[in-house]
Amino acid sequence: MSEKIEELRQVRIQKLKKLKEQGVDPYPVETGRTHEIAKAVADFDKLSQQQKQIILTGRVRSIRTHGKLTFGNIEDGTGTIQILLREDVLGEKAFKEFSELLDIGDFIEATGTLALSKTNEKTLETQSYKLIAKSILPIPQQFFGLKDLETRLRKRYLDLIANPETRELFRKKALFWQATRDFMVKQGFLEVWNPVLENIPGGADAEPFITHHNALNRDFYLRISLELPLKRLLVGGYEKVFEIGRLFRNEGIDREHLQEYDDMEFYWAYADHKDGMKLSEKLFKQIVKKVTGGMETEYEGHKINWGAKWAKIDYFKAFQDATGLDIAKADVAKLEAKAKEIGADAKPGMGKGRLIDAIYKKTVRSKLIQPCFLVGHPVETTPLAKRDPKDPKKVLRFQILAGGTELCNAFAELNDPLDQRSRFEEQMKLRQAGDKEAQMMDEDFVEALEYGMPPAVGFGMSERVFAVLMNKSLRETVIFPPMRED
Helix, strand or coil: CCHHHHHHHHHHHHHHHHHHHCCCCCCCCCCCCCCCHHHHHHCHHHHHHHCCCEEEEEEEEEEEEECCEEEEEEECCCCEEEEEEEHHHHCHHHHHHHHHHCCCCCEEEEEEEEEECCCCCEEEEEEEEEEEECCCCCCCHHHCCCCCHHHHHHCHHHHHHHCHHHHHHHHHHHHHHHHHHHHHHHCCCEECCCCCEECCCCCCCCCCCEEEECCCCEEEEECCCCHHHHHHHHHCCCCEEEEEEEEECCCCCECCECCEEEEEEEEEECCCHHHHHHHHHHHHHHHHHHHHCCCEEEECCEEEECCCCCEEEEHHHHHHHHHCCCCCCCCHHHHHHHHHHHCCCCCCCCCHHHHHHHHHHHHCHHHCCCCEEEECCEHHHCCCECEECCEEEEECEEEEEECCEEEEEEEEECCCHHHHHHHHHHHHHHHHCCCCCCCCCCHHHHHHHHCCCCCEEEEEEECHHHHHHHCCCCHHHCCCCCCCCC
16 A cells, blocks of 8 residues: 555544544444435436435545535446535535545435536435445545556456446346346256365366365365256256356466356257257347347457357368368377477377367367357367267267357267266376376266266356457456456
């Protein structure tokens, strides 16, 4: 804290002491608010004609004293309004205390009637006021209009105070998840809630966080996916289930990745990947319309038309066009050489599937700007998906891409317990070779499959979709993202 800020803080503490000495409770329990500011403004004509006394509350955003008149603005969570205080109405003592003991940033309760000012501004002519929360630290003036992202994320509460567009961003994010939930429920899916702590982390290629459970005296993993518990529910007899929940992946931070984020997955028995594609396109288009009000958005300089017909892109063909390699024929050595050639993020011992994915992300993904379905992924990249009966080298999987990034992952779920065990065993070999993100053997899940799981399609999307719609990095769309220490 700078010396100047500390000086201002001490001045406010002295004001706080004076208020208490005068018998004022600077942090009362109750307020008598009768109207939200937005409601008072909306009903201004009616309330002003009736000269009905109302009580508004909010944070003081400005104070302007002109002789025996003081103008100010207060703001609650719905809007702002001008207030007018007159010495002849309040009395000399109360009028003087407002300008001398109250500060910008304090919360007050103002009682009065609505009227237009001489400049035709909707105003609350204040007959009395009450302090309901004294601020000790002043909002730094330099924070207003601040563009430095790191500072805004570290002091998000100041960002919210200073920037109405930031508050609007998180209102839209709530609408994003509500639109998702409403769509799924309307389609007949049951919302469920599964444990965050898992015996075996599964359903994705990611390094998990580990935590210790004191009561049970054992370690658990924070879940990296919602998939396996939801598929167990299909075994148990549910046909359409979904969950919106928090995931944790101990990986790097970049524009599209965080270690902690919200995700939605659904599983639909007796449906296939084609049914999933139809449903997910409807879901996306409803979300876009609800959140943005239209069907066109912008992301990193690209105009994206969500309402147009979505193309289908074959993974094998797109990969070969971009790299010259036929996935079906390329061995690990060739893939490692190509990864090195193009500077893909590839590490020794990754295995064929992870190498293919690293090369694809470097060459193919960034070119897929308009909404499309990427289909026909190599079996090595998707250990939980069903093979394509027409081509066992592929799986019945699709991803939705737009703006050069992946927005959903979905596939016809593998329900052959022997095939599933075999693929888990292959993943375990990768773990033993040093791949911390390879999936673990989950004996309980394999056992569940042995009791029988119906054919099903599974789908997953994260809040990355919202970030793309808002044309922001994922960190910017999280209220309090994890940050490095100062």
